Amino acid sequence: MKDIYEMMRLKKRGYSYKKISEVTGWSTSTIVKYTLQHLGIPFSLCLASAFRDCSLMINPKKVLKKMKELLQLEKDRRGLSKDKLVFIGMADVANYYWCAMKSLLKNKKMELEFFGAYLKDRINYSFRLKGSGLMPDMDELPRSPDELLDIGNEITFRDIEKLLKERAKMLELIKANIVDISFVDLHAGKRIPFESLSPKQRGEALEIRKAERYPTIRWNFNWEDYVVVGEPDGITDNFVYEFKSTKNRFLMNFVKPVALTQADLYGYFFKRNQKRVQIHIMENDVTETFEERVDKFHAIETLHRFKSIDEGEKPLPPKEWKCRVCEFKGICKARSFCP
Ligand code: SF4
Numbered sequence: 001m002k003d004i005y006e007m008m009r010l011k012k013r014g015y016s017y018k019k020i021s022e023v024t025g026w027s028t029s030t031i032v033k034y035t036l037q038h039l040g041i042p043f044s045l046c047l048a049s050a051f052r053d054c055s056l057m058i059n060p061k062k063v064l065k066k067m068k069e070l071l072q073l074e075k076d077r078r079g080l081s082k083d084k085l086v087f088i089g090m091a092d093v094a095n096y097y098w099c100a101m102k103s104l105l106k107n108k109k110m111e112l113e114f115f116g117a118y119l120k121d122r123i124n125y126s127f128r129l130k131g132s133g134l135m136p137d138m139d140e141l142p143r144s145p146d147e148l149l150d151i152g153n154e155i156t157f158r159d160i161e162k163l164l165k166e167r168a169k170m171l172e173l174i175k176a177n178i179v180d181i182s183f184v185d186l187h188a189g190k191r192i193p194f195e196s197l198s199p200k201q202r203g204e205a206l207e208i209r210k211a212e213r214y215p216t217i218r219w220n221f222n223w224e225d226y227v228v229v230g231e232p233d234g235i236t237d238n239f240v241y242e243f244k245s246t247k248n249r250f251l252m253n254f255v256k257p258v259a260l261t262q263a264d265l266y267g268y269f270f271k272r273n274q275k276r277v278q279i280h281i282m283e284n285d286v287t288e289t290f291e292e293r294v295d296k297f298h299a300i301e302t303l304h305r306f307k308s309i310d311e312g313e314k315p316l317p318p319k320e321w322k323c324r325v326c327e328f329k330g331i332c333k334a335r336s337f338c339p
Pocket of ligand 1: 100105318328335
């Protein structure tokens with residue numbers, strides 16, 4: 001198998017694809033294949049092939065429409081109604097401890113995105129795991145939506161661990177400054193004042209600057225009728241890592257139970273016994289660290305509580321100030337204030 005790290009090392013040294021081809025003896029098409037593989041092209045190719053429509057490679061609106069169709073088909077295949085919430089995210093489930101109703105509404109809003117993550121990971125990892133088959137051959141491409149949804153059925157948790165090890169190797173190269181960290185450069189290159197960023201962008205920027213760096217991988221797990229998608233901020237052999245930032249110490253008291261629960265969910269699904277959680281408090285510029293055993297019982301209990309709310313149990317309203325800044329305050333019937 002050709003070594004993608006070698007190719008990226010040469011790119012870092014400013015080699016063109018043509019020059020890399022001369023140095024390595026690989027054809028330029030092989031090098032382009034590696035690049036496409038890295039960008040997740042197998043997913044786009046498979047989608048286009050399953051629906052026999054090449055425009056799906058370049059038309060995001062059409063892709064969105066087809067993804068909605070595929071989500072319904074997948075629910076159908078699982079014997080679930082099209083209105084049933086199936087694809088949920090670990091981070092949004094952990095948000096139960098911020099507001100139970102918000103946790104439910106956010107998961108509903110994000111379901112198509114979680115399904116997209118589930119599908120892309122299954123397809124891209126499946127082709128990645130085939131080793132030398134970096135790009136799907138014609139006869140490997142799905143010929144129907146059903147065949148598309150079957151891709152990845154064979155992936156085991158052991159395979160996910162194998163891919164994680166691959167990423168750990170890549171991270172070592174990044175740390176050794178052999179491979180360019182383009183996403184960090186992109187963020188740094190924007191030069192937008194920190195104060196002008198949205199809360200979400202601030203969190204992301206702080207994560208890049210303050211969070212510890214460990215390898216990670218996104219994957220999904222079946223729990224009862226749900227498919228739970230998650231990507232910890234880090235996974236080592238021994239622990240899962242979660243990093244959060246918050247404005248001040250008062251808010252940290254509300255963020256901490258969410259962060260610890262999120263790490264419990266990661267630990268439960270990704271089979272790690274320890275969790276390392278860091279919360280950066282912006283007003284003091286300090287980072288609090290919590291290292292504890294993963295509470296698997298708490299993770300399962302949270303999933304059950306979330307399920308009860310999803311099945312119609314009325315949640316307790318949160319503190320009024322939470323509702324006043326909530327993105328769902330216009331539609332939420334559980335809010336704790338009258339407009
Ligand atoms: S408006 Fe209040 S109760 Fe409703 S989802 Fe938002 S925080 Fe929760």
